[in-house]
Amino acid sequence: MSDPTHIRNFSIIAHIDHGKSTLADRILELTHTVADRDMVEQVLDSMDIERERGITIKAQAVRVLYEAADGETYQLNLIDTPGHVDFTYEVSRSLQACEGVILVVDAAQGVEAQTVANAMMAMNADLEIIPLINKIDLPAAEPERVRHEIEEGLAIPADEAVLASGKTGEGVREVLEAVIRRVPHPVGDAAAPLKALIFDSYFDAYRGVVALIRVIDGTVGANMKVRMMATDVVTDVEEVGVRRPANTPVEELTVGEVGYLITGLKDPALVKVGDTVTLARHGATEPLPGYREVKPMVYTGLYPIDGDQYPDLRDALDKLQLNDPALVYDPESSHALGFGFRVGFLGLLHMEVIKERLEREFDLDLLATAPSVEYHVYTTKGEKVIVHSPQDMPEPGHIERVEEPYLKATVLVPPDYVGQVMELAEGRRSTFKDMQYLSATTVEMHYETPLSELIMDFFDQLKSRTRGYASLDYEYIGYRPSNLVKLDILLAGKPVDALSFIVHREKAYARGKVLTEKLREIIPRQMFEVPIQAAIGGKILARETVRAKRKDVLAKCYGGDITRKRKLIEKQKKGKKRMKSVGNVDVPQDAFMAILKVDE
């Protein structure tokens, strides 16, 4: 059954919510991979957080056996991928294990920003693209318009696009037939030394590191001795198997096959995603191209609310980093918050997801500071300082210039909302480059935008100003000089490092004002007056005051009230414990994120 001509490896790619995971469900059903009684919606989204949010965060590989119209049985290795821009690298990794993709496009939404981005990735990787127009059961479906958008906007022939519904199951068999017919089968040399790409991995508490691999040449099986080429470690293979979607051991994996590999290695650092596995003796000499390293885009301070959890936080980060190479972190400390880590993420969703996973899967209580980008500061002494945190910003007098990362942002939007997008972009220091009509109903706009502006609730604003119609994608283009300053926030006269942030000089006043106002709302009244100030290098730009609490008393307290009132006071006490005491001011956790919600 491991004849490469009967194997097809493909990914399902799409803009978020266009129905990738649902389509995967239907394929699993049609091929009887998951017993009916075990079937749940979006079955491959196995993390709690994926199920709750209804999104895919980790790509998932699964093997199904499909009996095709030609009477033959094929082994299909399909990879369901995430659609959000933060997780683009997951998609690009998955594509290297494939020869083709199903490009899912929502029949009502049409082509959106990540449709374009993902289609480009597939084209650049030379993969066969099978367009599938999904959700044709919807009353608002306009398959013909969407077909047109695919052809015009993406330059992908769509006359053979499959019309399908992940809801009704229509078109699912048809798309699998198209996969068999059009996606090339893998080619490799079964006789050559083993070469397998590690395209993902995760940590299993009992088995150690589990690597997901795609075999290019040769064969791998239990009890073989293999070498990880990049880390140069040699180890025994304990088990190989395939995911259906539960891990199912097999004797061996051979040319073109996708599966998992367990070596018993416990150190995540030794089994790197992108590395090539080969034989320990007479192995391959040239590794596979591997992956371009992903670089974090935003950085935030993560601090345990209970300082004793600091070592636990470090262990947890180690574990999560294993199958998330985009996650980087360094120890950091703050006067206000104690010991924590400066953690780099691909974007805000990535940050939210990691924070939530740390809290849930590792039972930690964390506080996050406002995200920042990586600034390059050139000092008057001619040094270049990398700044991930406002705290590390050199004194204003020592700064020659500051550079910040810029992005090429692509916005897809109906023509009626072009004005709104322009207005928003203008307020965010963005430079308009060009725009073009993808179809009568979709305009593609390009901007050059500082990343730091994009992470300030840009996406939410974009969605709300375009009534949800706009979609956004971006890619990094490089560093450019900007007139940036560090804005300090002082509580009760003392600067609070964890509240400071870096901002364009022209915006400093407005941001400082809105932020102090916001903080005044967030910080509860205390037993004394708390002035809140925004300042640049000692010069006060804005000031607000949280007035001292005057009245806090339960006036009515008779027989039946006593228990109730005691519970109330206990609740108040607990609420206070969850706040961070900065100096002697109790600051709620939201305060450290307030800057994100500031739209002046």
Add this chain to the structure above:
Amino acid sequence: MMCAPAEPRPLAQHASHHPATLGPVSLYVHVPFCVLKCAYCDFHSQPFCDVSPEEPEHFAWAVGEAARHWAALGVLDDVLSLYVGGGTPTTLGDGLTGSIADLCAIANMRPGAEITVETNPDTSSPELAARLHASGVTRFSVGVQSFDGADLRVLGRCHDAQAAERAVRELVATGARVALDLMCGVPGQSLASWQATLERAVATGAGHVSVYPLTVEEATPLAHHVATGALPEPDPDAAAEMMERADEVLADAGLARYEIASYAREGEQCVHNLGYWTGRPYIGLGPSASSMVPVAAFRAAAASESWADPSVVGVGRVIVDVPADAARVRFTHAADTVAFIRTATGAPEEVEYLTAEEALREDVVLGLRLAEGVAADLAERAGVVDALLRLEQQALVERAGGRWRLTRRGWLLGNEVFAEVW
């Protein structure tokens, strides 16, 4: 019918159960009916129009049964005060007179016991007041809330300022003691109108005034109005100022503040309420009413047949399993009137056990509500001296004459104090 304090019952009759250390107790009856619901109210009461015609009678019967149950255990051998509250007890009309007489016959009222009935301007009449007074009621507590029409409308009260004033004067005229409840911090209320309300309250001749800042309770019409922006949220600073104003105006009129919310002429302090703040045991009868007794009395009740009998108890029963270190027990009966009627003599729905130390701390917290504060040695026994010293530094409490008490600032910031001590 006159409610003469009953002859002291021979104690020996209950010797097997009687908890020797019980001492005097207070008796409370919760009457869960009102004419209509006020906009801010989250007390347990039903508008009278929703109540089936036989329910008040069944309710009165159940209260009597419950009282008899406690009397049989010897818990009502020395009752210092009876307080009939609610709700609006006077919605029961003449039936109320009979019920009070029954209770006085069941419980052993101490001679000269304080007997208070709560009333509202919309259910009060000179005739009913006279009859209640004649049957032994010594004190009326009237829900006035405000003498300002706009406030009364915001609060959703069923009466206007004139009716309130008339009702209070009629009650004063019976010769009974009269207490008024007032509310400050009502949205739209000005300091001037508050002052006027205070002055009119004093002018009625009432000897007791309670002042409560309005709180917005969840799921009330008031909460809805605030949430939708129809009314502004009550401003705590305005309420604070009004509480201080009340202190001044009432003190000038000879009503001294003796508790956070309570003001009285000399000798008119509420005996019943003082019990709550000084650790005196109390028995509450009626839906959602709470009782508090030393653990021995609770054990005696728990051993009684009716607490063990599931047919009496019905739903929501707490199986009574008294922890070894419990010293004091507070418990509450079913909140629903029909459920109460069914289970009046059964086990309570909710029980809270306090250790000796917790009971002492609670005594300090509640005692600090009083102008006289708590004795230094009580604070010491409760182990809260360090907390009090910290609070003293914040000028929330002070020491005088061997006692701890709240400062002027502490009156307004009581929760800070209670949170430290509790």
